[in-house]
Amino acid sequence: MKTSVWKSLALALPLLAACGGAPQQGETPAxxxxxxxxxxxTTPTATVRFLTGWSHSQHGAIVRGGQLVVDYELYRMTDCHHSTYAGQQAWDTLAYVRFLPGGQLFSGSVKQATGSTSFVNKPFEVTVPTDATSVETWFFTSGRTCTARYDSNFGQNYVFPVEAQSxxxxxxxxxxxxxxxxxxxxxxxxxxxxxxxxxxxxxxxxxxxxxxxxxxxxxxxxxxxxxxxxxxxxxxxxxxxxxxxxxxxxxxxxxxxxxxxxxxxxxxxxxxxxxxxxxxxxxxxxxxxxxxxxxxxxxxxxxxxxxxx
The missing domain is CATH 2.60.40.10 (Immunoglobulins)
Structure with missing residues (x-):
């Protein structure tokens, strides 16, 4: 299999393409x-995503000693987005990440302002403890003038396995x-x-x-x-x-x-x-x-x- 040398284009991208046939059942590459x-x-990094429509997905192995990125769509749960104080929006969404069996708990905001009334997702990143075998996540949205809400998989939390190695x-x-x-x-x-x-x-x-x-x-x-x-x-x-x-x-x-x-x-x-x-x-x-x-x-x-x- 031959590796091609990058050639700059007007549309410059760091990209790749297929070379040779795919390994088939019972075969492995040379x-x-x-x-x-x-x-x-290198140090592995995995991402778990929580999207509108109440779907979620994992991208990459969550590995002991590696990094875990929680990417939460702010408009997945909008109950408190009308909450204001002194003319400004007054609400936040927090991510909670707990590793088992050690019980190490981390939390932080997943909201980032891009203007006085506009916000985007802010990834929340933690280091995976070296004794972890699984991780569970949940989310809490609250505001000054609204009823707080949990996103916790009906109280069961969202659970993902942790691997011993990449x-x-x-x-x-x-x-x-x-x-x-x-x-x-x-x-x-x-x-x-x-x-x-x-x-x-x-x-x-x-x-x-x-x-x-x-x-x-x-x-x-x-x-x-x-x-x-x-x-x-x-x-x-x-x-x-x-x-x-x-x-x-x-x-x-x-x-x-x-x-x-x-x-x-x-x-x-x-x-x-x-x-x-x-x-x-x-x-x-x-x-x-x-x-x-x-x-x-x-x-x-x-x-x-x-x-x-």
């Missing part, structure tokens, strides 16, 4: 590929595919550029998929996709790089497949000419394996989604 791609892991590093990623058709069926291979015309915009599915192989994770008897951090990194018309979490689909042979869905609303109602993009994968949140038009730490030149409507 030893030389593993030695090339598996860099030593999983293996990502060994391979590739096999681009997706769908830009009305049947929404995955098709192997991906054109570059991907053309979004009026037909695709109005009538077709729009998603990109790729696979990743992590020894001991993607080929394990029990599928645990939460141990892998998978993101799309993209730039719109040369602007700053943005990151979005990919969605796990299912196991394919010894690989996991992840999807990037291109949302119709920003494509239709915001100005843009081209997206430059690639995928990246990690098991520690620090060292990333990228794919775009190459594969490795940089991923080669970015792939493109081009507007034609």
């Amino acid at each position: 030893d030389s590929a593993l030695e090339t791609q598996q860099a030593p892991l 999983p293996s590093a990502v060994a391979w990623a590739g096999d681009w595919g997706g769908s830009f058709a009305r049947d929404c069926e995955h098709r192997a291979g991906l054109p570059d550029p991907i053309i979004i015309d009026s037909y695709v915009m109005e009538r077709a599915c729009k998603f990109v998929e790729a696979e990743v192989y992590v020894p001991g994770v993607t080929d394990a008897a029990t599928a645990r996709p939460e141990l892998i951090q998978a993101q799309v990194e993209f730039s719109v018309d040369g602007a700053a790089t943005q990151y979005r979490w990919l969605t796990y689909q299912w196991r394919v042979g010894n690989n996991f497949r992840y999807r990037w869905s291109l949302d119709a609303e920003p494509l239709a109602y915001t100005p843009w000419n081209a997206y430059a993009f690639g995928f990246r994968y990690s098991t520690d949140g620090q060292s990333w394996y990228r794919i775009a038009n190459g594969a490795g730490p940089t991923g080669g030149t970015a792939r493109t989604v081009q507007r034609n409507f």
